[in-house]
Amino acid sequence: MNQRIRVLVVDDSEFFGTLVSGELERLYDMEVVQATGSEEALERLDDGFECIVSDYDMPGTDGIELFEMVRDRGFEMPFFLLTAAGSEEVASRAITAGIDDYFPKTSGDDQFDILGNRIKNIVTKRRTAASLERQRLLHEQLWNVTQELLTAGSHEQMCGQVCQRLVEIDRFAFTWVQTPDETTLGSAGVESVDLGSIKDRLADENADGAAWLTSTQLSLADGTERTVVTVPLEHRGERHGSLVVGSEPGVDFRESDRQSLSHLGTTIGHALAATEMRREVELFQTAVEQAETAIAITDTSGCITYANSAFYEITGYEPDSLRQSSVDRLASESFDAGDYERLWDRVTDGETVRREVVQRRRDGGQFVADLSVAPVAVEGELQRFIIVESDITELKAREQRLEVMNRVIRHNLRNDLNVVTGNISLLLSELESEEGIAHAERAQAKIEDLLDLSEKARLANRIVETTNDDEKHTEASLSAVVDAVVTDLDDQYPDATLQATVEESTPVPEGPLEICLRELVTNAIVHDEDSPEVTVSARASATHEGMVEVDIADNGPGIPKVERQTLERGHETDLEHSSSLGLWLVHWVVTFLGGELRIVDAAEDGSTVRILVPTGADD
CATH class of the missing domain: 3.30.565.10 (Histidine kinase-like ATPase, C-terminal domain)
Known part of the structure; x- marks a missing residue:
């Protein structure tokens, strides 16, 4: 959607101000507002102008002084200066002050072409730069969101953080995450809208059931127009819920916004799946850690990557002290390092080996172990050995x-x-x-x-x-x-x-x-x-x-x-x-x-x- 350039023309000559405004509107389809002096111009600064065209020679406050007052109030829009006098001194002052361009008033029609093209070029560059900066900030904020996903301890904590971060971003007014059965996992900014009404409208539009991102224009009961984007949260074909994001009143989302939200939805879907998997892994790890049987996992060379408490207890080593150590550190005269090498060879060939061996503890003492070693393959490729053993010395x-x-x-x-x-x-x-x-x-x-x-x-x-x-x-x-x-x-x-x-x-x-x-x-x-x-x-x-x-x-x-x-x-x-x-x-x-x-x-x-x-x- 092409947005018309809004220009504020300031000139104490109503005739010349009208002439400039008319030409800019006719030739370049710009939206122009006139002001007959500096005071009126300053009052209109909050009206969303992208450019100011001002006469230099005005009673009370000249054009350069107006420019400095505009900058003092924090407005950075392009500023063009027009003057009937071709004074080098005025031009020097304008350039020194930082005015974008300086044009002498002439009788020819080409002065409006030059002015219009210059306004169009500078405003377009400003818009592009602002869009890129906004997109950079959006990506930075979304990156922060994805990093927080990695540390969230639960689905609720994760989704709550995501929603809070999103409403801190310009243009995003409210948001929530819900499961396929419409259980809300997190939300932010929803206090300002009739959430129930929005959900009903989305259900009527069947937006939440779509397998792709949908954008819906809603006219709410409070009279505002909102754009609501619904993003499916999926991972490997499994639906984990939806991310719903609503705009500020009267604001539509750009295509870049939709793309960014789509990428975020993919990340959230992955994070939800990863969190669920982490829960299962933690449950399994807790069970293994609390098991009375000694359990260790090694790489394919017999180097320990994990061992539970029972393993350290029967071997007499401090917890985690055997990580990255070879299992043959437990070798004894009865079952030495060579015996372990032959054991690894058998397991590498796909065999699960169980036998009684004599191992040596950290203090030098020996014990008899009922040792079982099995290969662990992922997609047909050997990845790990898993060791299960018990101290059967007493037995x-x-x-x-x-x-x-x-x-x-x-x-x-x-x-x-x-x-x-x-x-x-x-x-x-x-x-x-x-x-x-x-x-x-x-x-x-x-x-x-x-x-x-x-x-x-x-x-x-x-x-x-x-x-x-x-x-x-x-x-x-x-x-x-x-x-x-x-x-x-x-x-x-x-x-x-x-x-x-x-x-x-x-x-x-x-x-x-x-x-x-x-x-x-x-x-x-x-x-x-x-x-x-x-x-x-x-x-x-x-x-x-x-x-x-x-x-x-x-x-x-x-x-x-x-x-x-x-x-x-x-x-x-x-x-x-x-x-x-x-x-x-x-x-x-x-x-x-x-x-x-x-x-x-x-x-x-x-x-x-x-x-x-x-x-x-x-x-």
């Missing part, structure tokens, strides 16, 4: 205890009781002889062995159950625990030679470590029938921070192969089983402390057993 230990206890009941106790029964039978028939006494003593010894075996089983359960409790074991220095065990057993077995060296004393769990040392040292003594020599050496682990190593070395017959294999395998079979409960007792205790039991050397001329346990020192 595995319980399984081991059940296996061992089953073996003890089925094998050791049964065989020993058979021996006891046979000896008692002989005792009954030969009680008065020395041989009968020997049989009785032998039976008594076997009974004592059974009692000792039973006591160890009971002790193992008690230590393990205590280790599972939230209550911490009493702590003592490493040197104090070692010295106490060695001194006590030295008195108990005077024929044995016992030595102890402790390179560094640090807090350790007193009760469990004492039981382990006592069992291992006693076992080394009683299995050497000649001259048992046992050395206990303790130190901070050089390979595992926060752990201590205690070696028990003897000169005895060594640990039988079947005993070693049974412990390394972690379970017993009908054909291969341990003959005693002592090593299992130590294994259970150090395992539940987060440590390890290792047979370092098992030669025929002696053996070395090493236990690693966490220190009690604070991190």
